[in-house]
Amino acid sequence: xxxxxxxxxxxxxxxxxxxxxxxxxxxxxxxxxxxxxxxxxxxxxxxxxxxxxxxxxxxxxxxxxxxxxxxxxxxxxxxxxxxxxxxxxxxxxxxxxxxxxxxxxxxxxxxxxxxxxxxxxxxxxxxxxxxxxxxxxxxxxxxxxxxxxxxxxxxxxxxxxxxxxxxxxxxxxxxxxxxxxxxxxxxxxxxxxxxxxxxxxxxxxxxxxxxxxxxxxxxxxxxxxxxxxxxxxxxxxxxxxxxxxxxxxxxxxxxxxxxxxxxxxxxxxxxxxxxxxxxxxxxxxxxx
Amino acid sequence: xxxxxxxxxxxxxxxxxxxxxxxxxxxxxxxxxxxxxxxxxxxxxxxxxxxxxxxxxxxxxxxxxxxxxxxxxxxxxxxxxxxxxxxxxxxxxxxxxxxxxxxxxxxxxxxxxxxxxxxxxxxxxxxxxxxxxxxxxxxxxxxxxxxxxxxxxxxxxxxxxxxxxxxxxxxxxxxxxxxxxxxxxxxxxxxxxxxxxxxxxxxxxxxxxxxxxxxxxxxxxxxxxxxxxxxxxxxxxxxxxxxxxxxxxxxxxxxxxxxxxxxxxxxxxxxxxxxxxxxxxxxxxxxxxxxxxxxxxxxxxxxxxxxxxxxxxxxxxxxxxxxxxxxxxxxxxxxxxxxxxxxxxxxxxxxxxxxxxxxxxxxxxxxxxxxxxxxxxxxxxxxxxxxxxxxxxxxxxxxxxxxxxxxxxxxxxxxxxxxxxxxxxxxxxxxxxxxxxxxxxxxxxxxxxx
Ligand SMILES: Cc1cc2nc3c(=O)[nH]c(=O)nc-3n(C[C@H](O)[C@H](O)[C@H](O)COP(=O)(O)O)c2cc1C
Ligand code: SF4
Ligand code: FES
Numbered sequence: 107x108x109x110x111x112x113x114x115x116x117x118x119x120x121x122x123x124x125x126x127x128x129x130x131x132x133x134x135x136x137x138x139x140x141x142x143x144x145x146x147x148x149x150x151x152x153x154x155x156x157x158x159x160x161x162x163x164x165x166x167x168x169x170x171x172x173x174x175x176x177x178x179x180x181x182x183x184x185x186x187x188x189x190x191x192x193x194x195x196x197x198x199x200x201x202x203x204x205x206x207x208x209x210x211x212x213x214x215x216x217x218x219x220x221x222x223x224x225x226x227x228x229x230x231x232x233x234x235x236x237x238x239x240x241x242x243x244x245x246x247x248x249x250x251x252x253x254x255x256x257x258x259x260x261x262x263x264x265x266x267x268x269x270x271x272x273x274x275x276x277x278x279x280x281x282x283x284x285x286x287x288x289x290x291x292x293x294x295x296x297x298x299x300x301x302x303x304x305x306x307x308x309x310x311x312x313x314x315x316x317x318x319x320x321x322x323x324x325x326x327x328x329x330x331x332x333x334x335x336x337x338x339x340x341x342x343x344x345x346x347x348x349x350x351x352x353x354x355x356x357x358x359x360x361x362x363x364x365x366x367x368x369x370x371x372x373x374x375x376x377x378x379x380x381x382x383x384x385x386x387x388x389x390x391x392x393x394x
Numbered sequence: 395x396x397x398x399x400x401x402x403x404x405x406x407x408x409x410x411x412x413x414x415x416x417x418x419x420x421x422x423x424x425x426x427x428x429x430x431x432x433x434x435x436x437x438x439x440x441x442x443x444x445x446x447x448x449x450x451x452x453x454x455x456x457x458x459x460x461x462x463x464x465x466x467x468x469x470x471x472x473x474x475x476x477x478x479x480x481x482x483x484x485x486x487x488x489x490x491x492x493x494x495x496x497x498x499x500x501x502x503x504x505x506x507x508x509x510x511x512x513x514x515x516x517x518x519x520x521x522x523x524x525x526x527x528x529x530x531x532x533x534x535x536x537x538x539x540x541x542x543x544x545x546x547x548x549x550x551x552x553x554x555x556x557x558x559x560x561x562x563x564x565x566x567x568x569x570x571x572x573x574x575x576x577x578x579x580x581x582x583x584x585x586x587x588x589x590x591x592x593x594x595x596x597x598x599x600x601x602x603x604x605x606x607x608x609x610x611x612x613x614x615x616x617x618x619x620x621x622x623x624x625x626x627x628x629x630x631x632x633x634x635x636x637x638x639x640x641x642x643x644x645x646x647x648x649x650x651x652x653x654x655x656x657x658x659x660x661x662x663x664x665x666x667x668x669x670x671x672x673x674x675x676x677x678x679x680x681x682x683x684x685x686x687x688x689x690x691x692x693x694x695x696x697x698x699x700x701x702x703x704x705x706x707x708x709x710x711x712x713x714x715x716x717x718x719x720x721x722x723x724x725x726x727x728x729x730x731x732x733x734x735x736x737x738x739x740x741x742x743x744x745x746x747x748x749x750x751x752x753x754x755x756x757x758x759x760x761x762x763x764x765x766x767x768x769x770x771x772x773x774x775x776x777x778x779x780x781x782x783x784x785x786x787x788x789x790x791x792x793x794x795x796x797x798x799x800x801x802x803x804x805x806x807x808x809x810x811x812x813x814x815x816x817x818x819x820x821x822x823x824x825x826x827x828x829x830x831x832x833x834x835x836x837x838x839x840x841x842x843x844x
Contacts, residue, residue, distance in 0.1 A: 146568045148482070148525065149608055154590030155573050159532070180590070193592040194573035196532050208533075212494045213692065213738040214652055214724050219832035250576065250742055252533055253491045253500040255651035255724065256658045259833060265535040272834055293504065294536025307532050307571045311542045318543045321536060324418040324505035330650070330658025332419055334674055335410035 125170030125184075133175070136164065140179050143309055150180050156308045158191055163304035167198035196307075203238045204299045205283045208249035208262040209276070215251070218258040219272065224248050226273035231280060243284045256327040257292070264303040266291035269325060295320040406674040411637060411645045412661045413625050414618070418505040424540050426547040429508040435553055437624030441516040442561040449520040453623060456631035457643040461498075462488055462579075462616030463690065463719050465642075465708040468623075474603035475521045475611045484612040485518050485526040486588065487620055490572060490579035492531055493691035493799075494742060495722035498647040499617035501659055503530070503537045506621070507544035511567065513620035515558060516627060518565050521613055525566050529584055532571040541569050576746040580794050581614040583748065594748045595794040618647060638664035642707035646721060652687070653679050653727035653831070665710065668723060669702040682727035686810065690719015692739045693799025695806035716806070729835075731826035732811045733818050736803045737765040743800035751793035757784050758800050768815060771823030778815050782808055 128136065139160055144153040154176060161172030173187045180187075191197045198206075209224040210216075227246055231239055238245045254260045257269035261276055268279060269292035282289050289297045295317040306312050417423055417432050426434070441449050454469025475483055487510065491499040503510060514526050530538055545567050548554040556564050570588060577583045578593035585607050587593035606612020622644065626634045635643045642664040648671060651657045655676030662671070668687065678684055684699045689706060695716040697704065704714045711718040726735060744758035761784055767773045768781075781804055789801035808815065817825055829835045 149589065151590035152570075152588055155587065156571065158573065159571065190590065190592055194575050196572075196574035211738070212742055213735045214495055216738055217726065217730055217735065217828070217831045218652065219834065221828065222832055249533070250745070251492065251494040251496070253497045253531070255495050255497045255722070256649055258651060258657070262533065265533045267534075267536065270833070291536070295539065303535055306535055306538060307573075309542075309569065309571065311546075312539050318424075318539050319422070323421060323423040324415075324501055327656075327658035328415070328501040328505060329419050330656045330675065331410055331648075331660030331662070332412045332415050334406040334660075335412050337405075337407055 125174045128164075128171055128175060132164065136160065136175065137179070139308070139310070140175075144179070146309065151182070154180060154182070154187065154190055155194070158187075158194075158197055159304050159308040162197060163301050163308060166301050167201055201238075202300070203243050203245035204301075205243055205263050205280075205297065206245045206247065206265075206300055207280060207283070208247050208252075208265075210250070210252055210254075210258070210260040210262070211248040212251035214255045215259045220248075220259040223259055223261065223271055223273050223276045227276055227280060230277045239284065241284060244280050256330075257325060263289070263291065264297055264300050265307075266294045266297060267325075268292055269327075291321065293321040293325045404670070409666060409670055409674055410660060410662045413645050414502055414506060414509055414621055414647065415659060415661045418501075423505045424507055424544065426508055426544070426551060429506070429512075433625075433628055434508055435512050435559070435624075437627030438512045438515050438553070439559060441519055441627050442559060442563055446520045446522055449516060449627075452631060453520070453626065456626045456634045457641075458619065458622060458626060458634070459642065459708060460616055461618035461622070461646060461720070463493070463693075463717075465718060468615065468619050471603065471613055471615070472517065472521050474601070475613060476604065477522065479611065481610045482525065482608075483521050483523040484607045484610060485514060485521060485523045485620075486581075486584065486607060486612055486614045487514060487526065487528045487617055488579060488581065488584060488614055489528055489530040489617045490576075490584060491617070492576040492579050493693060493720050493722065494739060495649070495651060495688055495691045495724040496720040497649045497651065497722065498659060498720065500534055500537055502617060502621060502647065504540055507540050508548065509621040509624060510617055511544055511548050511553065513623040514567060515553065515563075515565055516623050517613065517615065517620055519563055521611075523613075524564050525568070527588060527607075528567065528569050529578070529588055530569065530571055531578075532573050538569070538571055545569055575748075576742075577748045577794075577796060580796060583794070584614065585612065592748070594750045622646075639705075639707055639709070641709055642718075648706065648721045648723055650675065650723050650725065652725040653682055653684075653730070654725050655679055664707040665705040667703050667705060668697075668725075671723070672702075672725075678725065678727055682729065685726050685728045685730060686732060686735075686807075687723055687725045688719075689716050689721070689723065691722040692724070692742070693717075693795075693802050694719040695802045696810070697806075698810050716802075727831075729826065729830040731769075731824055731828075731831075732807050732814050733765070733769050734824065734826070734828070736807045737762070737769050739803045740765055740800065743796065747796065747800075751797070753788045754792040754794075754797035754800065757788040757792075757797070760784055761800070761804065768818050769824055771818060771821065773815075773819045775816065775819055777819070778808065778812065 143156045144150045147153055157176045158168055162168050168191050174184055177184045177187045209220055211220045211224055233246055236247050252260055252262055259271050261268040261271045420428050422428050450469055450472045458468045459465040489499055518526050572578050575593045578587045580595050582596035583593040602612040602614055638644050646664055648660045686696045686698050688694055688696050689711045701714055704710050708718050740761045744762045747754045747758050749755045764777050764781055785801040785804040788797045
């Protein structure tokens with residue numbers, strides 16, 4: 107956690123001047139929005155997180171002006187607001203791109219290809235983590251688990267889901283974003299800019315017709331269990347391998363073209379008390 | 395093999411029990427109209443006709459336990475709310491879902507948000523609350539849209555607001571988007587965050603039931619816990635108890651991910667095994683086998699293929715040395731380096747440590763330094779003991795359970811895969827090829843073999 111605001115990070119003994127205020131018209135507009143946000147809570151301070159999203163919607167990142175605005179409205183010190191704004195990762199502290207491309211590199215996605223995707227995008231865009239392309243379109247970052255592990259590897263753009271990505275699909279995705287094409291996520295509404303997204307996060311419904319409906323119902327992986335329970339084929343599986351089962355345990359005879367459609371009945375080295383770690387040595391061989 | 399043969403008779407239709415997910419495949423599953431076609435708001439009608447204390451007793455008798463990780467009995471939690479204290483009471487739904495591997499609440503809210511709203515009406519009636527909050531992690535904007543929409547629909551239909559369904563009961567719901575911090579899933583950090591502060595855990599006691607949001611009596615429940623309540627009221631506690639075991643009754647969402655043929659959500663009675671789930675869903679990806687897995691997210695000690703028959707309920711997983719947690723079944727096959735996996739999880743904990751207490755803040759930092767060295771082949775044998783030692787200094791000695799969670803992957807991986815750590819030290823690096831673990835790498839691997 108780097109706790110320094112973007113300016114005045116190097117102290118030279120001179121206290122920083124207070125941040126400039128928003129122009130009167132902007133302030134009037136934001137104050138009306140803020141009043142609505144504050145009205146949702148029994149205690150006004152609860153509105154601070156949504157208000158920080160709101161000022162982020164105004165300028166694309168949380169500025170000193172924005173923090174001063176929040177402090178004024180909620181009767182807090184700017185120090186109190188800065189302490190909060192710097193705690194949470196979704197508040198950007200410097201100007202960034204219209205599209206924030208986040209590659210999940212938590213363990214499961216990383217292993218399934220997230221690391222490779224992140225590397226490919228860095229090379230493709232010529233930027234590193236938390237950097238923005240020169241045209242100001244794309245900010246690249248790696249993100250933590252986004253609750254979509256059954257769609258791994260996952261890429262989020264402005265916090266919309268792009269499921270089951272590969273280095274190729276991810277490169278095409280950022281190319282399309284930079285070319286200004288309309289890009290549709292796997293689940294959810296067609297992309298809007300980061301600032302428009304931030305306004306939804308502040309608690310204002312998406313004004314676009316069809317935004318709620320877009321992307322349909324549950325994603326395919328979300329339906330895996332339901333489909334099975336209804337007697338349908340598993341999506342992504344080679345066929346109806348699950349039922350009905352009249353004769354022997356299916357994996358006693360590996361299905362054709364399917365050397366080990368499941369791990370269960372195979373003897374593993376784990377059963378060897380001298381090598382409780384199991385498949386490690388196998389992994390080494392296969393890994394080479 | 396007796397377990398396997400017995401499974402033979404069991405079809406997925408019998409093993410699985412979709413309740414919350416029963417109509418996710420309908421085209422407009424998230425709308426009020428669809429929900430009403432599937433017994434929507436029937437449980438609420440029954441509950442509103444009952445005295446609040448009877449609702450609490452009913453949920454307690456059903457045996458429902460919290461689905462947010464700890465498995466605390468839901469009805470008992472509601473019972474702790476003091477009555478007649480003259481203070482406002484609050485219900486806060488924990489929709490922060492950020493535990494690595496956990497991916498059940500987000501699809502549930504995307505496809506069926508009304509089950510949560512109905513559950514919230516019932517819970518608030520029971521604990522005499524008139525204002526409830528949904529704390530949703532911010533990084534899921536499509537879900538936020540659907541929640542805004544569903545809440546608005548419920549207000550329009552008279553299921554929220556004043557005099558709900560003519561019962562005289564009033565309830566307002568505020569949807570609140572977080573701003574990115576795993577620790578805000580911890581219930582007291584969540585309350586601080588909802589009060590507009592840095593999300594850092596609070597000292598307990600006092601517990602939230604006594605002094606929670608704005609120092610008032612507060613229930614914090616997971617999304618899935620609350621969303622399970624309407625079906626219990628509507629179909630009966632006996633029906634609920636007919637699934638699962640005596641101590642872990644009912645249905646729940648299991649999230650299968652990783653190197654499996656069919657990752658996804660599987661709603662089943664508590665106590666199903668990973669072997670059964672893999673068996674019905676096509677198993678591990680072709681040509682590979684299970685190496686290690688988490689029963690309930692990265693904070694629960696990992697299991698290996700020796701644990702395929704552990705009943706996935708609170709007691710079964712506990713007896714086998716781990717925790718049911720969030721039922722996030724992340725499955726890794728033999729191409730995966732366990733040191734790499736644990737290093738990445740530990741980096742996550744170090745990044746997400748809120749910094750309030752020393753064992754976790756410093757400990758996770760040093761764990762990362764050691765693990766990175768080991769992974770890069772620059773470690774020493776003594777580092778393995780040092781890892782265990784630091785983990786021991788975090789576990790049980792931290793201010794909140796994030797610290798314990800950070801220690802889990804270290805302890806469990808050293809227990810089952812110590813020789814793999816040693817191999818990194820003696821071999822001067824990682825013996826695995828990460829390309830083989832990728833979603834696309836497995837297939838080419840198969841071609842090479844075939
Ligand atoms: C670091 C940490 C993160 C947590 N994250 C979540 C979460 O995202 N969602 C959740 O429901 N519970 C989470 N919990 C558990 C909550 O503290 C709490 O136990 C839970 O919300 C209670 O709900 P339940 O009784 O319905 O399970 C977390 C706990 C810790 C220590
Ligand atoms: S254990 Fe970690 S997350 Fe929890 S209070 Fe201590 S530093 Fe914060
Ligand atoms: S690990 Fe990437 S979404 Fe969970």
